């Protein structure tokens with residue numbers, strides 16, 4: 001996040017590796033499909049490729065509210081995060 005309280009979509013994209021998502025590894029969905037779905041979670045209010053602080057907060061509100069019904073995707077996100085921070 002920069003001094004203006006905004007995050008560029010590209011910065012978030014760098015932290016996300018769609019190839020580690022289970023559905024991609026199983027060939028059920030394309031990396032592009034997962035990537036676009038992930039990005040659409042963030043850039044919600046004004047789709048300009050920049051995540052404002054309001055959009056950032058909105059994401060986390062939605063995220064916490066939808067954990068139970070969307071737990072498969074959340075698990076995939078955790079798996080993705082783990083793999084990007086591992087030494088392998």
Ligand SMILES: [Ca+2]
Nearest residue numbers: 046047048050
């Ligand atoms: Ca935006």
